Amino acid sequence: MQENTGKTAAEKIFDAHRVDNPAGDMVVLGLDAVFCHEITTPVAINDLIARGKDRVFDPSCIMAVIDHVTPAKDSKTAMQGKIMRDWARRHHIEHFFDIGRNGVCHALFPEKGFVRPGYTIIMGDSHTCTHGAFGAFAAGVGTTDLEVGILNGVCAFRYPRSIKIEITGELPDGVFAKDVILHIIGQIGVNGATDCVIEFAGPVVAAMSMEARMTLCNMAVEAGATCGICYPDMTTVEYLWPFIRTEYDSRQAALENYRRWQPDKDAVYQQVLQFDVTDLPPQITYGYKPDKVCPVSEMQGTAVDQIYIGSCTNGRIEDLRVAARVLSGQRINDSVRGIVSPATPEIYQKALDEGIIKTFMDAGFCVANPTCGACLGMSCGVIAEGEVCASTTNRNFYGRMGKGGMVHLMSPATAAATALAGHIANSDLYRK
Ligand SMILES: CC(C)[C@H](C(=O)O)[C@@H](O)C(=O)O
Numbered sequence: 001m002q003e004n005t006g007k008t009a010a011e012k013i014f015d016a017h018r019v020d021n022p023a024g025d026m027v028v029l030g031l032d033a034v035f036c037h038e039i040t041t042p043v044a045i046n047d048l049i050a051r052g053k054d055r056v057f058d059p060s061c062i063m064a065v066i067d068h069v070t071p072a073k074d075s076k077t078a079m080q081g082k083i084m085r086d087w088a089r090r091h092h093i094e095h096f097f098d099i100g101r102n103g104v105c106h107a108l109f110p111e112k113g114f115v116r117p118g119y120t121i122i123m124g125d126s127h128t129c130t131h132g133a134f135g136a137f138a139a140g141v142g143t144t145d146l147e148v149g150i151l152n153g154v155c156a157f158r159y160p161r162s163i164k165i166e167i168t169g170e171l172p173d174g175v176f177a178k179d180v181i182l183h184i185i186g187q188i189g190v191n192g193a194t195d196c197v198i199e200f201a202g203p204v205v206a207a208m209s210m211e212a213r214m215t216l217c218n219m220a221v222e223a224g225a226t227c228g229i230c231y232p233d234m235t236t237v238e239y240l241w242p243f244i245r246t247e248y249d250s251r252q253a254a255l256e257n258y259r260r261w262q263p264d265k266d267a268v269y270q271q272v273l274q275f276d277v278t279d280l281p282p283q284i285t286y287g288y289k290p291d292k293v294c295p296v297s298e299m300q301g302t303a304v305d306q307i308y309i310g311s312c313t314n315g316r317i318e319d320l321r322v323a324a325r326v327l328s329g330q331r332i333n334d335s336v337r338g339i340v341s342p343a344t345p346e347i348y349q350k351a352l353d354e355g356i357i358k359t360f361m362d363a364g365f366c367v368a369n370p371t372c373g374a375c376l377g378m379s380c381g382v383i384a385e386g387e388v389c390a391s392t393t394n395r396n397f398y399g400r401m402g403k404g405g406m407v408h409l410m411s412p413a414t415a416a417a418t419a420l421a422g423h424i425a426n427s428d429l430y431r432k
């Protein structure tokens with residue numbers, strides 16, 4: 001622990017939330033929120049019940065959703081939903097999102113205003129790092145930590161080491177946050193940031209929307225990071241304003257307050273890396289690990305069977321807008337099938353209002369309800385053995401979207417262009 005130097009963003013959050021220092025560099029943090037979904041939470045709930053500890057530390061700090069397989073596809077997933085539902089009712093968990101109001105957790109919870117700069121958040125889900133886009137420390141945890149979090153509102157972590165990644169230059173047309181993060185992971189590798197917090201800094205991040213920052217932070221875990229963090233600024237305040245307007249006299253006042261979660265100038269990093277994205281072409285994965293990354297042009301013409309647009313990485317309204325721009329007025333190739341799943345009901349509604357759903361349907365896409373489903377090969381678009389899916393998701397492990405299937409990760413623009421061509425292709429939004 002550094003005592004006499006400036007602090008990183010994560011160090012500031014840790015120092016403000018420390019409730020105990022059990023041993024060595026372990027720190028027990030007080031939690032601002034515990035997020036829950038129906039795949040990992042029922043295991044924790046059942047264990048707490050078995051141990052006679054069926055309690056929650058503060059129902060107002062628990063946000064829960066049924067999102068991974070919804071509507072349920074079989075008796076097992078129906079039971080997982082039921083356990084969540086009964087638990088939420090029993091403990092008066094108000095922020096519980098069931099069918100009709102449910103969407104992919106990492107898109108839904110920010111949209112509901114549950115994340116704030118400086119917050120500490122845990123969830124039994126590896127992409128909890130997404131919420132660091134707001135300047136929070138948000139980390140995926142296992143069942144034991146989740147149980148302790150639910151019961152006592154605390155979680156033990158090692159005092160964080162941070163890597164600062166400065167993204168400079170200017171993003172070319174048709175190149176997006178997804179291309180940037182794929183490129184970074186391709187360069188630093190799947191272990192490049194193991195057990196570290198990545199701070200995403202620099203002018204390109206400062207110019208990004210909250211949606212784009214979430215895409216960036218979402219894949220921090222694919223480089224091994226505990227969390228990705230973007231610095232809270234006016235973009236953050238603007239996004240949160242509907243939820244915080246009663247707390248602050250002005251946006252400026254909110255910003256002044258949130259600035260304390262930015263790192264100090266003399267903070268000490270394990271590593272500082274720079275990426276100039278001015279000449280970055282659209283990126284794609286070619287193997288079974290997210291660091292097998294190359295320019296889309298190198299994969300041009302590769303056959304695919306299915307195109308999937310959705311997930312906590314790229315199922316937000318901006319993503320659907322970009323894909324719809326590429327598809328506009330055209331039909332996808334007869335040789336492929338397209339599936340789009342807007343990540344939340346609010347995104348779905350916006351996409352309807354803006355005519356985006358019509359664009360997708362006219363193009364020949366199947367519009368699925370908001371759910372993780374196909375992303376982890378559980379429902380709504382599982383691929384067959386030997387099939388290939390062009391996907392806007394975050395994981396390309398062997399069989400991820402279906403046993404024996406292959407996944408290529410890419411941006412929504414590339415996915416839409418691939419759907420039109422019937423094989424991997426750059427979108428015409430990319431002009432170089
Ligand atoms: C089901 C859940 C535990 C899992 C995760 O933690 O990441 C899922 O969301 C995924 O993306 O594979």
Ligand code: SF4
Nearest residue numbers: 127311312372375376
């Ligand atoms: S959308 Fe995919 S990566 Fe994101 S939480 Fe769901 S299953 Fe995990």
